[in-house]
Amino acid sequence: MAIRLAGDFDISYAHDMAILRNHGQWVMLIVFLTGLFALPFVADGKTLGLLNIIGISIIAAHGLNILLGYTGQISLGQAAFMAVGAYTTAVLMKYGVAFWFALPISGVVGGIIGLLFGLPSLRIKGFYLAMATLSAQIIIPWFFRNVRVDIFGGTPGLTIAPPRLGELVFNTQETMYFPIMLTVVVCTLVAKNIARTRLGRALIAIRDNDLAAEVLGIEQFSYKLRAFFISAFYAGLAGSLWAVYARSINPEQFSLLNSVWYLGMVIVGGMGSALGPILGASFIRILEESTVQLAPALSKMFPQAAAGMLAALGPLVFGLVLALFLIFEPRGLAHRWELLKAAWRLRPFAH
Amino acid sequence: MTPNSVSTPPLLQAENLHLFFGGLSALVNVSFQVRPGEILALIGPNGAGKTSALNCLNGFYRPQKGHILFANHDLTRTPTHQISRLGIARTFQNIALYTGMTALDNLMAARHIRMNQSMFASALYFGAAQREEIAHRRVVEEIIDFLEIEHIRKATVGALPYGLRKRVELGRALALEPRLLLLDEPMAGMNVEEKEDMARFILDIHERRQMTLLLVEHDMGLVMDIAQRVVVLDFGVKIAEGTPSEIKANPAVIKAYLGEAEHK
Numbered sequence: 001m002a003i004r005l006a007g008d009f010d011i012s013y014a015h016d017m018a019i020l021r022n023h024g025q026w027v028m029l030i031v032f033l034t035g036l037f038a039l040p041f042v043a044d045g046k047t048l049g050l051l052n053i054i055g056i057s058i059i060a061a062h063g064l065n066i067l068l069g070y071t072g073q074i075s076l077g078q079a080a081f082m083a084v085g086a087y088t089t090a091v092l093m094k095y096g097v098a099f100w101f102a103l104p105i106s107g108v109v110g111g112i113i114g115l116l117f118g119l120p121s122l123r124i125k126g127f128y129l130a131m132a133t134l135s136a137q138i139i140i141p142w143f144f145r146n147v148r149v150d151i152f153g154g155t156p157g158l159t160i161a162p163p164r165l166g167e168l169v170f171n172t173q174e175t176m177y178f179p180i181m182l183t184v185v186v187c188t189l190v191a192k193n194i195a196r197t198r199l200g201r202a203l204i205a206i207r208d209n210d211l212a213a214e215v216l217g218i219e220q221f222s223y224k225l226r227a228f229f230i231s232a233f234y235a236g237l238a239g240s241l242w243a244v245y246a247r248s249i250n251p252e253q254f255s256l257l258n259s260v261w262y263l264g265m266v267i268v269g270g271m272g273s274a275l276g277p278i279l280g281a282s283f284i285r286i287l288e289e290s291t292v293q294l295a296p297a298l299s300k301m302f303p304q305a306a307a308g309m310l311a312a313l314g315p316l317v318f319g320l321v322l323a324l325f326l327i328f329e330p331r332g333l334a335h336r337w338e339l340l341k342a343a344w345r346l347r348p349f350a351h
Numbered sequence: 352m353t354p355n356s357v358s359t360p361p362l363l364q365a366e367n368l369h370l371f372f373g374g375l376s377a378l379v380n381v382s383f384q385v386r387p388g389e390i391l392a393l394i395g396p397n398g399a400g401k402t403s404a405l406n407c408l409n410g411f412y413r414p415q416k417g418h419i420l421f422a423n424h425d426l427t428r429t430p431t432h433q434i435s436r437l438g439i440a441r442t443f444q445n446i447a448l449y450t451g452m453t454a455l456d457n458l459m460a461a462r463h464i465r466m467n468q469s470m471f472a473s474a475l476y477f478g479a480a481q482r483e484e485i486a487h488r489r490v491v492e493e494i495i496d497f498l499e500i501e502h503i504r505k506a507t508v509g510a511l512p513y514g515l516r517k518r519v520e521l522g523r524a525l526a527l528e529p530r531l532l533l534l535d536e537p538m539a540g541m542n543v544e545e546k547e548d549m550a551r552f553i554l555d556i557h558e559r560r561q562m563t564l565l566l567v568e569h570d571m572g573l574v575m576d577i578a579q580r581v582v583v584l585d586f587g588v589k590i591a592e593g594t595p596s597e598i599k600a601n602p603a604v605i606k607a608y609l610g611e612a613e614h615k
Binding site for chain 2: 013017201202216217219220230272
């Protein structure tokens with residue numbers, strides 16, 4: 001049960017159900033958002049680059065969290081659905097559609113493809129479903145590599161013109177930061193809203209007890225498909241942003257390993273919490289960046305292993321972190337954060 | 352209300368149910384009626400087919416022969432998720448709550464069929480979805496109040512003790528506002544005090560909320576106290592039906608429960 005500060009009472013159901021329950025939280029949110037959007041004016045391009053990558057990862061992880069964390073359906077295809085979003089944006093922009101329209105369309109196209117690959121969830125669960133979604137991860141990159149090379153560009157992929165808004169060209173880390181972070185904020189709010197309303201309860205009901213959910217009138221199949229759609233919709237948005245951020249896409253960028261990284265983010269962050277994907281994606285991406293920074297120094301220390309250091313270090317550390325989280329904190333960073341908050345409010349007492 | 356009057360049509364009618372699992376017969380030619388406004392108990396020794404009968408009403412099992420008529424629908428052909436919309440709710444022998452949710456959310460989840468916000472309204476929250484959530488929160492809070500579980504409203508149900516979980520599950524079934532409530536061993540594994548509480552809730556539900564109840568229970572004393580009619584199953588066959596006093600005196604029932612004397 002959440003522990004509240006003294007004097008924090010509910011005066012209506014609307015108040016009880018609100019995310020922000022008092023003035024202090026409103027102030028914190030406004031300060032945070034102001035800080036978030038003021039950052040490009042003070043931070044350097046390198047930091048912003050990392051934040052942009054984190055932002056895109058957060059969106060994809062939010063989507064996967066809705067499917068895995070709330071609905072309990074495992075998917076190994078998140079990177080493939082990102083590819084669908086990225087290629088949709090690239091192709092639409094090639095034919096003159098503005099990015100601002102291509103972005104939501106990419107989400108919808110990603111969602112529809114995700115829904116198709118979610119169809120096996122009617123019959124199968126768990127490990128077998130993971131294998132079925134793995135087919136998305138194999139088929140989709142193959143499709144973009146081998147089908148209609150004139151449209152999708154084959155193995156070398158496609159290059160994308162930067163998005164424009166009037167005179168403004170979004171071609172730097174600073175400028176791309178705004179559309180990415182705006183999408184992150186909206187996606188986070190939507191994820192939180194889904195979690196606290198009818199739709200989210202239906203999804204969690206299916207995760208926790210699918211038979212009881214049926215008895216209580218929740219049609220499993222329809223809601224599983226919705227979860228697949230929403231999950232891949234988020235992936236589509238993330239892919240679309242990635243396309244205009246990287247400005248060059250190819251099928252190699254959306255490999256199975258990437259899907260596993262997104263799974264890792266959701267697990268490390270904490271499944272079934274709207275905060276989880278934010279913490280998980282940030283943690284994993286910062287970890288990845290640190291290994292890149294650390295690799296040269298380590299190469300000097302261990303010259304005999306220097307050759308593969310950069311390539312091996314990232315996956316090694318990622319695997320280790322994932323294993324440690326699964327053993328010591330399977331509920332992820334979000335749970336740790338809740339414990340920390342409770343401890344802070346209860347201080348100086350232990351309980 | 353006169354639950355035993357013959358003139359009112361039954362609320363639910365199970366006719367000649369046959370249910371087999373391979374060579375094992377779980378139900379053989381079982382027929383019974385649930386009359387509007389009554390408390391009907393379904394009793395029998397272990398493995399008599401009580402829960403199997405409930406599972407047929409829910410659409411978990413599809414009997415090979417026979418029909419179950421409820422509100423002009425044949426439940427043996429209705430998908431499980433539609434049966435709740437017709438007005439049937441149920442609790443489970445082994446508690447089937449959504450363990451990761453709070454008690455409040457468990458009850459709110461049962462309002463699913465009474466709500467009609469779309470996916471997009473849910474995603475936006477502000478406006479229509481918020482109004483609907485609040486309206487249904489009021490209904491749910493009334494049930495929370497009725498079952499005296501205010502203090503655990505925001506506790507995750509997975510962490511609650513057994514007796515309270517049983518109560519939350521009853522609350523979840525009530526939140527559906529069903530016409531017929533199926534209770535599968537609501538008192539199993541409870542101490543005397545908890546049983547008395549549960550009996551009080553069941554009688555209150557029946558009287559104040561005007562609900563029809565079908566109860567599967569092992570505790571004979573309790574069944575005889577609260578049920579108006581009793582149906583007895585043994586090895587999948589209906590061996591008796593009647594008022595509690597008739598059942599107590601029925602030789603076939605005594606034989607099924609206590610065995611037969613060897614020499615008479």
